[in-house]
Amino acid sequence: MYDIAVIGGGPAGLSAAVNVKIRNKDVIVFTGKNPTSPLLKAPSVDNYLGCPSITGEELLKKYKDHALKLRIPEYPDKVINIFKTSDYFVINANNNFIDALSVIIATGIPRNRYIPGEKKYLGKGVSYCATCDGPLYKNKTVAVISEDNEGEEEANFLSELAEMVYYIPLYKSIYSLNNNVKIISDKPVKITGDDIQVQTLQLKNQSIDIDGIFLIKKVTPITELIPGLEMDGGTIKVDRMMSTNIPGVFAAGDCTGAPYQVAKAVGEGLVAGLSAARYVDTVKKEVV
């Protein structure tokens, strides 16, 4: 059981992790396999006070080195969703289940774009996790729509179970796929079915009949990550202490809204971290 689970390994998540670690809390950071921080693409960051004229990549390296120095454990599996028990949270990271007393969400700019039909059929044939739901599709036909190369691994895993796997990559690359995975280079347009189950994936230039669709996103949409989390427009609603509406869940950085800037993310990470540490202290006191 960890004290605090931080979802996201960008500036906000690392700042939160560093601060709770300094407060002697057991912390784990879920980074995902592929870094998604837009900081990586910044050719020059000039406004993080004390570190002028630095590339985004160098700055993120400094951040990671800081966390590394404090021996903060990172976990590369992507968080699919988070459940609350009466006392703690269970984080499902690609079907590995990790417990924590408190959660800090720092997943970056909210990407809540959905394919029409996606939300309707989530849990009715649409899934974000092959490891979790793959076994349901033994000898069936599935499609994997993926935002990055993580989907290739998922498609290969599914190809060992399912009869037919279509792979629709939303990125350009040389794909490492098993022979029995069929790549379709096309744009998903709509997910359709009956009231019970998904049936068809409509692409721009064709339609395919499927039993299941796996959507491998860089970041799980916040609204699917944890049930009941209150949003404000497209971002997580927080107060000045970075508390969300769910006791024990805090948020920091781009996922709480603009400005999308590292100093804001780092500052909010600190505040969320200290709030989570305080929450953990209170919870532990109650148990004793």
Next chain:
Amino acid sequence: MYDIAVIGGGPAGLSAAVNVKIRNKDVIVFTGKNPTSPLLKAPSVDNYLGCPSITGEELLKKYKDHALKLRIPEYPDKVINIFKTSDYFVINANNNFIDALSVIIATGIPRNRYIPGEKKYLGKGVSYCATCDGPLYKNKTVAVISEDNEGEEEANFLSELAEMVYYIPLYKSIYSLNNNVKIISDKPVKITGDDIQVQTLQLKNQSIDIDGIFLIKKVTPITELIPGLEMDGGTIKVDRMMSTNIPGVFAAGDCTGAPYQVAKAVGEGLVAGLSAARYVDTVKKEVV
């Protein structure tokens, strides 16, 4: 006329200044003569992401170098108060008057301790600024109560006007005072008078009759800095964009409340800076 005046040269103020400067705004930072940032006294700061294990002094040096690199002008005179005209703000820095379209308050941990009677007689013989109000006390008797050596200059200035100047230092030092300034090493207890004017300064071990009292504080109490500023307990009330209740006035850092940490101050400075820059853009558009 400056676009933006930043009151305070600590982490929050410098972060705000750096960010508005990058947005091409004319900015001036009022630092005060003596740095008051508690950061200076921190033997080791471990939680400003990207800069692990650094002394507070070194970190503040990095911050100042960043501002210096961007050629941000600093103004050493202490801000006594701020007036709002219909279109802009007038900053009274020791009787030098500087105009700005927007103000960012970043004065640090709120020090709103008052001597009993201080608030009652403010403007009725109690003043925070010798340069401003000294001339009223020609041939009269005044006391100067000072938190730091800035008061010595003020007392010497007053000694050229007043008949009698008592100097009550609240700090230990070798004092540089004119011969006709009388040092009293005692603790102020109460300020008394009639309904119109201050009359007596009660110290722990004696009482002195005076016509005026000058309180030279490291930082002007926030509640006296700008009329009508809404507080929340002892700190400035702000929203998530660091706006105060007065349009055009923003706040950042310790003066907005705990946690009193540099990353929080730097993050809030950024947000306040971007909010002020946006405000200035709007005001200028309205004028055109």
